[in-house]
Structures are given as structure tokens and as C-alpha cells.
Amino acid sequence: MMKEEETRNINIVNSEPLSPLKKWSAKWSLWPCHFVTSCCGVELAHAYGCGYDGERLGSLAMGISRQANTIIVEGTITRKMARPLRVVWEQMPDPKFVNVIGACGERGGIFWNSYHITHPHRIVPVDFFVPGCPVTPEALLRGIRALQDKIEGDDRSTISFRTVDLSGAGGKKNRVPESPKIIAPTPLVKPDIPSGVRWEEGEQIVEMLKKVLGELVISITVTDKDRIAIKTTPENIREVAARLSAEMKIDHVKSVNVIDVPHERKFIIEYTAGSYEKELMPVLFTIFADLRSGKDEISFPSLADIWMSADYTERELQDFFGVKFEGNPGREGNFLLAPDTPKFPLRRSFKLEEERYVLEDDKPFAPVIDPPTEFDIPLPPGLEEEVGAAGEYLLLVGPHHTGSGHLRWIMRLKGDTLSEVIPDPGYVHRSMEKLAENRLYIQNIPLFERLCIVDPFNVNLGYVRTIEKALKIDVPERATYIRTLMAELSRIDAFTYDAGIFSLFMGHSTGFMYLWAIREMLLEMITAMTGSRCSPSFIIPGGIRRDISDEVLNLVEKLPTAVQGRLRKFEDIFVNNPVLISRVKGVGVLSREDAIKAGIVGPFLRASGVEYDIRKIEPYEAYGDLDWEVIGADDGDCLVRFLVRLEEMQESLNIVKQCVEKLKSMERGGVMSEAILGEYSEAKDDIRGSFYRVFGNLVLPRGEWSTVTEAARGTLFFSILSDGDSNVPYRVRTISPSWYNLRGIIEASRGEKMADFWAVYGSFGYFPPEADR
Amino acid sequence: MMGTIEALINLMMADQVAIPLLDPILNILYGIPLLGYLLAFILWKPIFAGLVCPGFATLGVILMLFPWIERKLVARMQWRVGPREILPQFGGIIQLLADSLRFLFQEVIVHRDAKQPYFVQFPVLSFIPALLPLLFIPAGVIVAVKSAYGVQIILALVCLFPFFILGLGWASNSRFAYIGTVREAFMYFAYEIPFIIAVLAMIVLYGTSDPVAIAGMSVPGIILNPLAALTFFIAAAMATSRLPFEIAEADQELAAGPHVEYSGILFGLIYVMCYEKMYILSGLMTILFLGGGSGPEIAILGDLSGVVYFMIKTVIVMTLLAALRGVYPRYRLDQGLKIGWSSMLIMGTLALVISLAEVLIL
Amino acid sequence: MKKIVAPDYGLGETVKSHAAAIKVAIKEAILPQTVTSHYPGERRRMPDCFRGYLRFDPEMCISCFQCSFICPANAIGMREAPDNRYYPTIDYGKCIFCYFCLDSCPGGALKPTKVHDVAYNDVDEMLTPTCDMIDMPEIIREDERYVEYKIDEHDLSLERVKGLDDLAVELPELEKISMVSVCVAPENCLSCRVCEEVCESGAITSALDGDEIRMTIDTTTCNGCGLCVKECSMQVLRLVRREI
Structure with a gap:
């Protein structure tokens, strides 16, 4: 059927009369419809931004399916997104063409065995496939060129190989080795195993906790520096939470986690909470309880009314594990997952396809995934009636919409006023947590990096720091400076991306383009350092993959001053533009209390007056040795949220400058910790040749290891539960800044005008792949 | 019979567009039977105005070129290149030809929920208010219909325009189109009054509403009453939905508002319609x-000299309107309305007062 | 904490900032700081460390499977060549260009190129068998120039150089860490012969010694691929440095 549809479209251009004109016009007017489905959208923006400018080829990026004639499928099509893809394709007038970019859209890329992805070529007829993860803008334009050639009548792949004859004398037939994964059959899973680190304040806090909680808890353990595990029971957990919230000022939840332990017939339900009170800021309180899993209906009391920040995360876990959180205000039906996803995919009884290391027949290997048959995305039941009764109307924005990003916003509107925005996320949910349980620790580095490819180093660092914390290895000084440098470049990367999208949301394409010029400069440097524009996977446990040459450092040194000229112009034309100021000032205000309650993080929280920056509170890498300031504000509206990040960019540039200076004064080489390299100590300057030998069998000590990292958009939470025997994690929990901020968007846009939603949305720098994980 | 034709020819010959540059050729051509008549017909001033300039042919050229100019200009401001590869030697000047041909050959989708046949009729009908005003706009001394009330007639026809956009949005029967339509209606009321007052100020100032007479004034209006010019310019930006007042179309919010459901040549018509409106204003x-x-x-061009100046000035104004896209973000609906009903109304009234003062004092 | 205060515009500032915005626009319209590189007519020059398509040198390959094991996307499948050795194939429909394989390859058999702009019209074509990975792939190239980003203290400018950019990259030769497999506890050996079966280089041999099967490792032929160490169920084998 797909083939037929593909030929139908190309036949329309070839049909008489006036076929040459039809071909010519279609060739030079391939307007791609805005169908950003995941990370490759960033590179699409670059291909149509000022660095490459796809409009040169007559290809004008167009938002509306009815007027476009090309879909560029950017990466992963999840089960949920498969429906919009087909619907948008049907909406487009013939003749229409489809290009798929990015490995995820071809055979799944790094998400090849995810339970939530589909293959776009089974959903719509695809003309060209462009490899890459993400593809480079040049590759994307090559896809457009190939499509142009196809319309002209020359349909072919743009690469050809010279086949070399490999036949030689046959040797003996060899046995195929087994999978490198070692998985313990009945692992010991406990979130409160002490790591043996002395932490004196911790003891005092434990004393205080004991006084406050008394009989309600089973045990209180200091597991690691800044982490206290409190074991309680499902019956008592609400009381524990209420007392912690009232008496210890523990005011937000960083993570909710469910750990399935089938061989002990239990679930461990875990809340990781924290406080924005100055002295408790760095401490993570993990409150957990065991839940018998034998019964059919598994339910657990919800803490969403005590800590609003736990709300969405609980709903997500309901989808994942089928654990009902009693009292959660969520509506019926799946929150994150597509309706036809296999039930409770994160339970351990749900098995993913295993890797194959040997190609048996010459066929590429990928599981067969049938596309969904229903193309309707249901609304929460009863919503329409409820809205009608309230005299309001519904507006469904997204997931295919110029201003929606990859999720659906269900807007309840009364006139022009938003009475509520209901998020419908999960269109980019790629099941990273489940995949991480099936891969080697080291293989998860690129996996988690796909959380946010505009902030790659910070995500990378977050995961690697967790491993390093567990292994208790120190990173050589040079490597910490390089990592800090990279983390700050990454922060600028994410800011420029978000600010560009913000200016687009405000209707200001010039602001977008100006930032894209700065981004091109930045990506040039990241490429020079690591070899990849957006997905470097450069930070590894114990250091970095290879040292950075002085030549590259000289290049990076110029960044802080080189961007200023263009940044000034951006400020003049966009930031200080009176039209913008009037649009965003005083809009979407979150007071300090509301901000903490909603659980927003990072610069957005600081813009509401909370002085919380993990880089200052528990300085990791080289942040403690550098001279920089935390940026904040009091107003908490869209304007200062944006301005805080703009100022943070200057601060980041300042850190970059200091790092480069320091690095230049340092001796080269030695960027890997020798403790982790073991006998491959030659690899300390460059890991090439020893990567698998060093990391292939990495096993973390038994226990749960949690870290928070200040990513560009705020707190990035990683928690790895290791059973101590397997070389794959038992459970990895990650909560990304965008997921925290989702609630902030909803709360801040309540009661505002409809058009203000985009001001709020843009000011929060929400990045759906990061949120959906 | 022959007499009537003779009389007609004489009538036409009496009012021909004078082009000294082409005179030698024209004189030969006039001598050829039939072709001569045809030429006389085309060069007859009222017909020339309607068919060639500022009418049909010029409009066509403007529609094919101006979006290209806009895209190139904005691209330049944005450190890009804009359309190019289609004809690299000339900076991709024929880009719009490809786009419009593509729209022409593309399927037109009339979705199930659309209000037929209005969905198809409105884009076509909207050409009436788009084309008629051209008859009253003089390019130099060349005008199709001379009227003492030319300015008012143009104004009236231009004001008809939004009704067709409302029609489009209504017939689309889609929620985004609906919201866009409502916004368009709101904005219409916001800019229309200052717009009319600004024009009124100029009519008061000039003491006539004959476009030809106004164009012939010795001192241009922008010097006599800059405030009226500013009001008119902003109102024109609002009327043509240019940024910062692109509120009804608001790509990121409403996905092009009233036009969201249109495809193929129907969208092509709407797309050019916006530019027509810009051209007229x-x-x-x-x-x-x-x-x-x-x-x-320019003596050698004769009557065409005025045409050339008129076109140059018009394109400059259009370019300024287009360039706004590179400079401004978008206002919110209530802010747009506030500007229309307060600042612009005050500015318009002040402009009228200035005009009155000038008339009374001078 | 450094506090940001939102600007408050009076009429004067409003007019001034309108003027500033318009000034930038006019300036850029007249003398733009364009940064566009005209792909496909020209291409950006990527640094040598750029991660593109991979090349493969069978001479250097020790069939250790490490590239396949490390591949986070499971894009590398080993394929038995006519000479009965296992060589990698890459499915570019999955490859994420992380170069973990290249960094893992102990023999330096995988080599980088700067080829990255490719489009396939069939998803099944994206599997690149070993025999195609040995020579540089040929791609459609329409470029006549390459663009280099010149970043100085003040700004970014594009330098266009006539000529084709060479997409092949030669890395400095890999300083190999030569390992060899030894049996640390022969008394625990079950003589299951898995190590012999998995050994590509034929260094492990078994011989009947009375009733027992005795395994021997020839350290001169052992290429240190480590498969036997990995497969040994009794974990009696270790990889150690080759004594020079």
C-alpha cells in the first residue's frame, strides 16, 4: 500500500498535460510542513536557519499542512505521534513527499527496541531516508536535493560503495560469543544501603527526623553524603510526608519512583524530596515504602495534595507500572503513553527485544512494529461535557502545530482567557528508563544524551556523575575543567535554542535567526572539540574521551567576545523591543511560593526569587574554584525568566573564559582517572582503542545512587539502582528540568490571555523530548 | 458604421499615453490596420490605467515579484540569503512563479466540515474589492476612472476587504479559523476609524478628494501633516496584517488563522490577495x-514618467510595510485593540486638528 | 545572588528602543553579516575529528566483537566473511555516529571519514556490508568550494576556499595495548572447549592427554581479543599485558 501511495504522488507530477511545468514547480517549491517530532528538529531549525538557509532551495518552512507539500519526519515517531503523522499526511494536498531524517525514523536508532516507537515507513510512504543522529543540516538539505532529483525523474540513493572482495582462505568455523550483558537472576535490590561515607550534618538531620517522625518510620539511613533514606509503610507515608512538609520545610518532590522487584513480589515506591530552605538545600530525602504486588489492584496513597510537584510524576508512573496513586487528581486514561501501548511496560515482566550481535542473513535487524490502526487521539473522558457545561470551549493545540512543540495542549478557553491548559505529553516518550535497564552502563551515555541534544554535556555529565559517585572515583583536574567548560557551552547552547524558539513564538523570526548565527558559532566549537554537532557523548566515567588540543582551546577562547557583537544586535532588535516588553512583562507571574509549589526548577525558579543553583550549593566539577555569580530576580514573570537566562549566558561566557585560561596554563594530557583505567593506563590521554575493554564490564556497587545536576534549564535528577552483580542497571530514574517545568507552564498560564500562553511557554524553554524521556 | 469607429478612434487618439521615447515606433505601428487600432485602444489612458498600470499587468508583476522582494529583504536582515538556487544568476527572482505554479497544480481540498460552496467562492469573490480600487488610483496622470470622490470610493472598497476574510474564516469552519476570524473582526474595528480619520485629515487639508488633483499638489502630504502619514502607515500595517499587528493570522498561535484550511490554488489566491491589499494601500x-x-x-518618457515615479514610491512603501516583519514581534489582540482605539485614535484626531489648523491659518 | 530588574519603559525609552531596533534592521539590510553557507554548492569544512561514515580495514581487525558489543544502537552486526572470520557491518538506519565502536576497536580497524550528507531511497539499503566499508564511499557532490568558519575576537566570518574538501581522514596510528589471554586457574578448567571454539586466531588448542583434555594457549598467535575470557563460564581466563 505504501509503495502504491508513493508512486501515486510521483505520478501526479509526471502526468500530462504540462508535466515539465509540474515537475519544475514541485521541484523548486518543496515546502516542508512543520512536523518536528523529536531531537532532529533542532538540526532542521539549523537547516532552515541562517547558517544553511533551506529557503535558498525554494523550500520554505511552512507551518500548515494544507499548504505544504513535504513532510520532513524528524526522528522518532512514537506510537502516540504515529497518529498525527498519518493525519497530517492525509491533510496535505497531493502531490506530497516525505523525507525521514535521523536514525530513529529508519530502524529506530538508539531506541530500536523501545516499546513506544514505530517505523514511519510503515505509516506513510517515504521517499528518502537520511542517516544521522541527529542528522547534520547538510544531510537534511541533501535529502531535499535528492527529492528534487527524484521529482525530475532521477530516483536514487546518493551514496555508492565500491565492493571489495573479502574472500580468502577459510579458517575454522567459530562459535558465536554470547551477549556481553550479565544479569543477576535474583538480584538484591535495596535503596538504603549505606555507602560508608561519613557525613556529620547528616547524623544531626537524622536525629531531627527521628524526633519529628517518631514511630511512623521503620528506619532512617544516611546512605551517602547528602542523601537520607527513610523507610516507612504505605499506611504511614502520607503522615510522614505531611510532617516533613510542615515541620522540616521539605517543600518539593524531586522524583517519584517505583521499583519492581518481582522475585520478592513487591514494588518499592520511592519519593525523593528536597527543601529550598538554605541549610537543607543540598540534601535529598528518599522516603520509600514496600508495596506487596500480588494483588490485581495495586494502589498507593498519593502525595500530590501535600507536594503538588509530585502530581505529574505520579500520573506517569501509573502508566508505567499500573500502580494506582489513590487521590491523584489526574483524569482517567493514559497520561503519557499512547492508548495502545503494551500495558505497564516498565514492569520487569515486560521484556524488550534482545540485541543481536551477529547478522544471520544479510537483512538489517529490527523488531517488526505494527503501526497503530486507530488514528484518533482520545480526549480525557468527560472533558468535553464538562467544558461545555462551564460555558467554555476547547482548543486543541498540537501536536502538529507551529506553536505547540511535540505535545498537545488542551486549552479550555472562556472568550480569549485561558481557564486551564491541560497538557497531553508523551508524544516523544521514548522509554529511556526501560531501555537503560537493558543496556550496559556505558551504553546509556548516548541514550540519555538524547534527552536534550541542545544541552548534551549537562545531561551527559548528570549521568556520568552518578556513576562516578557510586564508584567513588576522582576525575583529574584537567578533565574537570574541560567538563565545566563543556557544561557551560551546553548551557549557552540550550539558552540560545530556547530564546530562538521564544522569539519565534513571539512572531519574531529575526531574533531566532540572530541566535542561530550565534549557535552556528557555538556548534562549530563543539564540533571541533568533540566531532559531533549536537550529540558528542564525550564525558565518560572518570574523565573525558580525549584531551582537547590548544588549537581548539584558542578557538573557544574567542567565543566570549566573538558573540558579543551579534548578541548586542539581538538585544536591540528583540530583547529591548518595546513590543516584546509589552507582550511579556507582568505576564505569567509565579510568586516564590507558587513556584516552589509547582516544583519548577533552575533559572525559572531563580527568577521567582529562590536562590537555588546546584553549582553553588554543592559545587561539582570545577565550579567551586571559579568566580561567578548566581543570577536571579523577584518578579517571576515571563520577562525576567528570559532576562535571567540572558544574563546567565553572560555568566557562562565568563566561566568559559576562566576555564580556558586555566586549561591553557595546565599541562596537557591525563584526562582520565587512572583508577578506572586499570591496566589500560595509556588511554589516559585518549580512550581510543580501550573504550570497551575499560568500560564494558562496569558494575556499580550495590545500592541506589542519586545526583542532581544543574542542567541548562534546571535540576536534572538521576538515580541509578544497582544490584551490585549485573553490568546493567536495575533501574534508572531520571527527571529532567522540562518535566519539572511543565507544571510551571500550566500554573503560570492560568487566567492569562490565550496569546500569552506562548509567552509563558517560550519563557520556560520547554523541550518536549527532555520532558518525555 | 465606419463613422462610429472613426469617432471612437479619434476619441482614443485624443487621450493617448504620450511616450516620446517610443514615438517613432508607435507612429509606424499606428499606421498598420487593426494592430494600430489595438494599440490605440491599449494606449488610451483609461484603458491603459486599467490594463497596464497601475492596473492588471502591473499588479501581476507586483504579485510575482513583491513576495520575492519581501523574502529577500527579510532574509538579508536575518543574515540569510533567501530564495536563490532556482535561478542563482538573478538571486532566484522567479521563485514566486514556481510557488504559484505548484499551488496551481496541487490538489484543492475542500474538507467535509467546510461550508460549501462559500468555501470556494470567497477567495474568488474577494478579488472584487481587491481589483476595483485600482481603477481609481492614478499613476501620474493616467487613471481609469476620474472621479471627484475617488479617495472615498477607494476607501469604501478597501473597507469591504475584511468582510471577505471573515467569510473565508467562517466558511472554513475550523476552530483556528474561527478564532482568527474573530480577531480579524476586532482588529477591523480598531484600525478602520483612525484610518478613515487620517484620510479625512488629508482631504480637509487638500480641499479635494480627487486623487489626480491630490497627487498633483506641489507639497507632498507627509510634509504637510506627518502625523496623518504615520497614522495611515500604522493603520495600513494593521489592515494588511503585517507584524507587529499580524494578530489574526498569528502563525505560532493560530496557524495562519482564517487561511488554515485552504490548500492549492485557493490558498494561492488568498496569499496574493494580501499583497494586492498592500499594493492598493x-x-x-x-x-x-x-x-x-x-x-x-523625465521628458523622454512623457506620461510614463509619472507612472515610474508612482511605482517607485509605491514599492518603497510596500517594502517598508514588509520590512516590519523583520523588526517586530507580534502584539496581543487586546494590545492591538488598545493601540487602535486609544493611541491611533488620538493620533488621527490630532492629525485632523493639524489639518484644520493649517487650512484655517494658511 | 545577582538580581535582575525588569526594565520599565517611559515614552522616551520606548521611542529610543524602537529607533534602536529599526536601526539594526536598516544596518543589516544594507550591510548584512550573512553567515549562510551555500550547500550543496559549497560545504562546511568539518574538523578532522568529525564523526561521519566509518571505514573498515580487515587487516587490522581481530574479530573481537567489541564494536558490536559496545554499539548502543545495536547497529553493528558481525557477519561471517568467506574466510570464516567475523567482521562488522553497519546499519546506518540505526547508527548514531557516537564512535564508541571506533574508540573501542583495539586494533584500529575502524577509521573515520567526514561523509555525512547521504540520502537513501530505500531503508533496506542502509545496511552497509563489510565489503562496502573498506573503500571510501562515493557520494553525490555538487560542491566547488568549501567554507571555513573564521572566528576571531570580534565576530564570525566565512572564508570560502575553491576546491574540494577531502573527506577521508587519517587518524594518527593507534598505540596498541597488546593483551594476551592466560589461564589463571587451570585446575578449575572444565575443558568445555568453549574458549577454543570462540578463538578466531586459533591460539587456543585442545589436546587429549590421557583421559583429560588439556587446553593450551599459544601466546604468540593470541591476538588478545578477549572473547575466550568473556565466554569462559568458570572465569579462569584473564587478559594480561603481553610481556615484551
Whole structure:
């Protein structure tokens, strides 16, 4: 059927009369419809931004399916997104063409065995496939060129190989080795195993906790520096939470986690909470309880009314594990997952396809995934009636919409006023947590990096720091400076991306383009350092993959001053533009209390007056040795949220400058910790040749290891539960800044005008792949 | 019979567009039977105005070129290149030809929920208010219909425009189109009154509403009453949905509002319609404020000299309107309305007062 | 904490900032700081460390499977060549260009290129068998120039150089860490012969010694691929440095 549809479209251009004109016009007017489905959208923006400018080829990026004639499928099509893809394709007038970019859209890329992805070529007829993860803008334009050639009548792949004859004398037939994964059959899973680190304040806090909680808890353990595990029971957990919230000022939840332990017939339900009170800021309180899993209906009391920040995360876990959180205000039906996803995919009884290391027949290997048959995305039941009764109307924005990003916003509107925005996320949910349980620790580095490819180093660092914390290895000084440098470049990367999208949301394409010029400069440097524009996977446990040459450092040194000229112009034309100021000032205000309650993080929280920056509170890498300031504000509206990040960019540039200076004064080489390299100590300057030998069998000590990292958009939470025997994690929990901020968007846009939603949305720098994980 | 034709020819010959440059060729051509008549017909001023300039042919060229100019200009401001590869030697000047041909050959989708047949009729019908005003706009001394009330008639026709957009949005029967339509209606009321007052101020100032007479004034209106010019320009930006007042279309919010459901050639019509409106309003602005086709006489072009000046000025005004896209973000609906009903209304009234003062004092 | 205060515009500032915005626009319209590189007519020059398509040198390959094991996307499948050795194939429909394989390859058999702009019209074509990975792939190239980003203290400018950019990259030769497999506890050996079966280089041999099967490792032929160490169920084998 797909083939037929593909030929139908190309036949329309070839049909008489006036076929040459039809071909010519279609060739030079391939307007791609805005169908950003995941990370490759960033590179699409670059291909149509000022660095490459796809409009040169007559290809004008167009938002509306009815007027476009090309879909560029950017990466992963999840089960949920498969429906919009087909619907948008049907909406487009013939003749229409489809290009798929990015490995995820071809055979799944790094998400090849995810339970939530589909293959776009089974959903719509695809003309060209462009490899890459993400593809480079040049590759994307090559896809457009190939499509142009196809319309002209020359349909072919743009690469050809010279086949070399490999036949030689046959040797003996060899046995195929087994999978490198070692998985313990009945692992010991406990979130409160002490790591043996002395932490004196911790003891005092434990004393205080004991006084406050008394009989309600089973045990209180200091597991690691800044982490206290409190074991309680499902019956008592609400009381524990209420007392912690009232008496210890523990005011937000960083993570909710469910750990399935089938061989002990239990679930461990875990809340990781924290406080924005100055002295408790760095401490993570993990409150957990065991839940018998034998019964059919598994339910657990919800803490969403005590800590609003736990709300969405609980709903997500309901989808994942089928654990009902009693009292959660969520509506019926799946929150994150597509309706036809296999039930409770994160339970351990749900098995993913295993890797194959040997190609048996010459066929590429990928599981067969049938596309969904229903193309309707249901609304929460009863919503329409409820809205009608309230005299309001519904507006469904997204997931295919110029201003929606990859999720659906269900807007309840009364006139022009938003009475509520209901998020419908999960269109980019790629099941990273489940995949991480099936891969080697080291293989998860690129996996988690796909959380946010505009902030790659910070995500990378977050995961690697967790491993390093567990292994208790120190990173050589040079490597910490390089990592800090990279983390700050990454922060600028994410800011420029978000600010560009913000200016687009405000209707200001010039602001977008100006930032894209700065981004091109930045990506040039990241490429020079690591070899990849957006997905470097450069930070590894114990250091970095290879040292950075002085030549590259000289290049990076110029960044802080080189961007200023263009940044000034951006400020003049966009930031200080009176039209913008009037649009965003005083809009979407979150007071300090509301901000903490909603659980927003990072610069957005600081813009509401909370002085919380993990880089200052528990300085990791080289942040403690550098001279920089935390940026904040009091107003908490869209304007200062944006301005805080703009100022943070200057601060980041300042850190970059200091790092480069320091690095230049340092001796080269030695960027890997020798403790982790073991006998491959030659690899300390460059890991090439020893990567698998060093990391292939990495096993973390038994226990749960949690870290928070200040990513560009705020707190990035990683928690790895290791059973101590397997070389794959038992459970990895990650909560990304965008997921925290989702609630902030909803709360801040309540009661505002409809058009203000985009001001709020843009000011929060929400990045759906990061949120959906 | 022959007499009537003779009389007609004489009538036409009496009012021919004078082009000294082409005179030798024209004189030969006039001598050829039939072709001569045809030429006389085309060069007859009222017909020339309607068919060639500022009418049909010029409009066509503007529609094919101006979006390209806009895209190139904005691309330049944005450190990009804009359309190019289609004809690299000329900077991709024929880009719009490819786009419009593509729209022409593409399927037109009339979705199930659309209100038929209005969904198809409105884009076509909207050409009436788009084309008629051209008859009253003089390019230099060339005008199709001379009327003492030309300015008012143009104004009235231009004001008809939003109704067709409302029609489009209504017939689309989609929620985004609906919201866009409502916004368009709101904005219509916000800009229409200051717009009319600004024009009124100029009519008061000039003491006539004949476009030809106004264009012939010695001092351009922008010097006599800059405030009226500013009000008119902002109102024109609102009327043509240019940023920062692109509120009804608001790509990121409403996915092009009223046009969201249109595809193929119907969208092509709507797409060019916006530019037609811009052309007319810029033409009107040229006449009212920039002295129409006046300028240092280029003797060799004769009557065309005025046409050239008129076109240059009009395109400059259009370019300024287009350039706004590169400079401004978008206002919110209530802010747009506030600007219309307060600042612009005050500015318009002040402009009227200035005009009255000038008339009374001078 | 450094506090940001939102600007408050009076009429004067409003007019001034309108003027500033318009000034930038006019300036850029006249003398733009364009940064566009005209792909496909020209291409950006990527640094040598750029991660593109991979090349493969069978001479250097020790069939250790490490590239396949490390591949986070499971894009590398080993394929038995006519000479009965296992060589990698890459499915570019999955490859994420992380170069973990290249960094893992102990023999330096995988080599980088700067080829990255490719489009396939069939998803099944994206599997690149070993025999195609040995020579540089040929791609459609329409470029006549390459663009280099010149970043100085003040700004970014594009330098266009006539000529084709060479997409092949030669890395400095890999300083190999030569390992060899030894049996640390022969008394625990079950003589299951898995190590012999998995050994590509034929260094492990078994011989009947009375009733027992005795395994021997020839350290001169052992290429240190480590498969035997990995497969040994009794974990009696270790990889150690080759004594020079």
C-alpha cells in the first residue's frame, strides 16, 4: 500500500498535460510542513536557519499542512505521534513527499527496541531516508536535493560503495560469543544501603527526623553524603510526608519512583524530596515504602495534595507500572503513553527485544512494529461535557502545530482567557528508563544524551556523575575543567535554542535567526572539540574521551567576545523591543511560593526569587574554584525568566573564559582517572582503542545512587539502582528540568490571555523530548 | 458604421499615453490596420490605467515579484540569503512563479466540515474589492476612472476587504479559523476609524478628494501633516496584517488563522490577495502623502514618467510595510485593540486638528 | 545572588528602543553579516575529528566483537566473511555516529571519514556490508568550494576556499595495548572447549592427554581479543599485558 501511495504522488507530477511545468514547480517549491517530532528538529531549525538557509532551495518552512507539500519526519515517531503523522499526511494536498531524517525514523536508532516507537515507513510512504543522529543540516538539505532529483525523474540513493572482495582462505568455523550483558537472576535490590561515607550534618538531620517522625518510620539511613533514606509503610507515608512538609520545610518532590522487584513480589515506591530552605538545600530525602504486588489492584496513597510537584510524576508512573496513586487528581486514561501501548511496560515482566550481535542473513535487524490502526487521539473522558457545561470551549493545540512543540495542549478557553491548559505529553516518550535497564552502563551515555541534544554535556555529565559517585572515583583536574567548560557551552547552547524558539513564538523570526548565527558559532566549537554537532557523548566515567588540543582551546577562547557583537544586535532588535516588553512583562507571574509549589526548577525558579543553583550549593566539577555569580530576580514573570537566562549566558561566557585560561596554563594530557583505567593506563590521554575493554564490564556497587545536576534549564535528577552483580542497571530514574517545568507552564498560564500562553511557554524553554524521556 | 469607429478612434487618439521615447515606433505601428487600432485602444489612458498600470499587468508583476522582494529583504536582515538556487544568476527572482505554479497544480481540498460552496467562492469573490480600487488610483496622470470622490470610493472598497476574510474564516469552519476570524473582526474595528480619520485629515487639508488633483499638489502630504502619514502607515500595517499587528493570522498561535484550511490554488489566491491589499494601500499612501506620480519630469518618457515615479514610491512603501516583519514581534489582540482605539485614535484626531489648523491659518 | 530588574519603559525609552531596533534592521539590510553557507554548492569544512561514515580495514581487525558489543544502537552486526572470520557491518538506519565502536576497536580497524550528507531511497539499503566499508564511499557532490568558519575576537566570518574538501581522514596510528589471554586457574578448567571454539586466531588448542583434555594457549598467535575470557563460564581466563 505504501509503495502504491508513493508512486501515486510521483505520478501526479509526471502526468500530462504540462508535466515539465509540474515537475519544475514541485521541484523548486518543496515546502516542508512543520512536523518536528523529536531531537532532529533542532538540526532542521539549523537547516532552515541562517547558517544553511533551506529557503535558498525554494523550500520554505511552512507551518500548515494544507499548504505544504513535504513532510520532513524528524526522528522518532512514537506510537502516540504515529497518529498525527498519518493525519497530517492525509491533510496535505497531493502531490506530497516525505523525507525521514535521523536514525530513529529508519530502524529506530538508539531506541530500536523501545516499546513506544514505530517505523514511519510503515505509516506513510517515504521517499528518502537520511542517516544521522541527529542528522547534520547538510544531510537534511541533501535529502531535499535528492527529492528534487527524484521529482525530475532521477530516483536514487546518493551514496555508492565500491565492493571489495573479502574472500580468502577459510579458517575454522567459530562459535558465536554470547551477549556481553550479565544479569543477576535474583538480584538484591535495596535503596538504603549505606555507602560508608561519613557525613556529620547528616547524623544531626537524622536525629531531627527521628524526633519529628517518631514511630511512623521503620528506619532512617544516611546512605551517602547528602542523601537520607527513610523507610516507612504505605499506611504511614502520607503522615510522614505531611510532617516533613510542615515541620522540616521539605517543600518539593524531586522524583517519584517505583521499583519492581518481582522475585520478592513487591514494588518499592520511592519519593525523593528536597527543601529550598538554605541549610537543607543540598540534601535529598528518599522516603520509600514496600508495596506487596500480588494483588490485581495495586494502589498507593498519593502525595500530590501535600507536594503538588509530585502530581505529574505520579500520573506517569501509573502508566508505567499500573500502580494506582489513590487521590491523584489526574483524569482517567493514559497520561503519557499512547492508548495502545503494551500495558505497564516498565514492569520487569515486560521484556524488550534482545540485541543481536551477529547478522544471520544479510537483512538489517529490527523488531517488526505494527503501526497503530486507530488514528484518533482520545480526549480525557468527560472533558468535553464538562467544558461545555462551564460555558467554555476547547482548543486543541498540537501536536502538529507551529506553536505547540511535540505535545498537545488542551486549552479550555472562556472568550480569549485561558481557564486551564491541560497538557497531553508523551508524544516523544521514548522509554529511556526501560531501555537503560537493558543496556550496559556505558551504553546509556548516548541514550540519555538524547534527552536534550541542545544541552548534551549537562545531561551527559548528570549521568556520568552518578556513576562516578557510586564508584567513588576522582576525575583529574584537567578533565574537570574541560567538563565545566563543556557544561557551560551546553548551557549557552540550550539558552540560545530556547530564546530562538521564544522569539519565534513571539512572531519574531529575526531574533531566532540572530541566535542561530550565534549557535552556528557555538556548534562549530563543539564540533571541533568533540566531532559531533549536537550529540558528542564525550564525558565518560572518570574523565573525558580525549584531551582537547590548544588549537581548539584558542578557538573557544574567542567565543566570549566573538558573540558579543551579534548578541548586542539581538538585544536591540528583540530583547529591548518595546513590543516584546509589552507582550511579556507582568505576564505569567509565579510568586516564590507558587513556584516552589509547582516544583519548577533552575533559572525559572531563580527568577521567582529562590536562590537555588546546584553549582553553588554543592559545587561539582570545577565550579567551586571559579568566580561567578548566581543570577536571579523577584518578579517571576515571563520577562525576567528570559532576562535571567540572558544574563546567565553572560555568566557562562565568563566561566568559559576562566576555564580556558586555566586549561591553557595546565599541562596537557591525563584526562582520565587512572583508577578506572586499570591496566589500560595509556588511554589516559585518549580512550581510543580501550573504550570497551575499560568500560564494558562496569558494575556499580550495590545500592541506589542519586545526583542532581544543574542542567541548562534546571535540576536534572538521576538515580541509578544497582544490584551490585549485573553490568546493567536495575533501574534508572531520571527527571529532567522540562518535566519539572511543565507544571510551571500550566500554573503560570492560568487566567492569562490565550496569546500569552506562548509567552509563558517560550519563557520556560520547554523541550518536549527532555520532558518525555 | 465606419463613422462610429472613426469617432471612437479619434476619441482614443485624443487621450493617448504620450511616450516620446517610443514615438517613432508607435507612429509606424499606428499606421498598420487593426494592430494600430489595438494599440490605440491599449494606449488610451483609461484603458491603459486599467490594463497596464497601475492596473492588471502591473499588479501581476507586483504579485510575482513583491513576495520575492519581501523574502529577500527579510532574509538579508536575518543574515540569510533567501530564495536563490532556482535561478542563482538573478538571486532566484522567479521563485514566486514556481510557488504559484505548484499551488496551481496541487490538489484543492475542500474538507467535509467546510461550508460549501462559500468555501470556494470567497477567495474568488474577494478579488472584487481587491481589483476595483485600482481603477481609481492614478499613476501620474493616467487613471481609469476620474472621479471627484475617488479617495472615498477607494476607501469604501478597501473597507469591504475584511468582510471577505471573515467569510473565508467562517466558511472554513475550523476552530483556528474561527478564532482568527474573530480577531480579524476586532482588529477591523480598531484600525478602520483612525484610518478613515487620517484620510479625512488629508482631504480637509487638500480641499479635494480627487486623487489626480491630490497627487498633483506641489507639497507632498507627509510634509504637510506627518502625523496623518504615520497614522495611515500604522493603520495600513494593521489592515494588511503585517507584524507587529499580524494578530489574526498569528502563525505560532493560530496557524495562519482564517487561511488554515485552504490548500492549492485557493490558498494561492488568498496569499496574493494580501499583497494586492498592500499594493492598493501603498498606492493610496503614495497619492495622499508622497505626491503620487510627481517628481522631476523625465521628458523622454512623457506620461510614463509619472507612472515610474508612482511605482517607485509605491514599492518603497510596500517594502517598508514588509520590512516590519523583520523588526517586530507580534502584539496581543487586546494590545492591538488598545493601540487602535486609544493611541491611533488620538493620533488621527490630532492629525485632523493639524489639518484644520493649517487650512484655517494658511 | 545577582538580581535582575525588569526594565520599565517611559515614552522616551520606548521611542529610543524602537529607533534602536529599526536601526539594526536598516544596518543589516544594507550591510548584512550573512553567515549562510551555500550547500550543496559549497560545504562546511568539518574538523578532522568529525564523526561521519566509518571505514573498515580487515587487516587490522581481530574479530573481537567489541564494536558490536559496545554499539548502543545495536547497529553493528558481525557477519561471517568467506574466510570464516567475523567482521562488522553497519546499519546506518540505526547508527548514531557516537564512535564508541571506533574508540573501542583495539586494533584500529575502524577509521573515520567526514561523509555525512547521504540520502537513501530505500531503508533496506542502509545496511552497509563489510565489503562496502573498506573503500571510501562515493557520494553525490555538487560542491566547488568549501567554507571555513573564521572566528576571531570580534565576530564570525566565512572564508570560502575553491576546491574540494577531502573527506577521508587519517587518524594518527593507534598505540596498541597488546593483551594476551592466560589461564589463571587451570585446575578449575572444565575443558568445555568453549574458549577454543570462540578463538578466531586459533591460539587456543585442545589436546587429549590421557583421559583429560588439556587446553593450551599459544601466546604468540593470541591476538588478545578477549572473547575466550568473556565466554569462559568458570572465569579462569584473564587478559594480561603481553610481556615484551
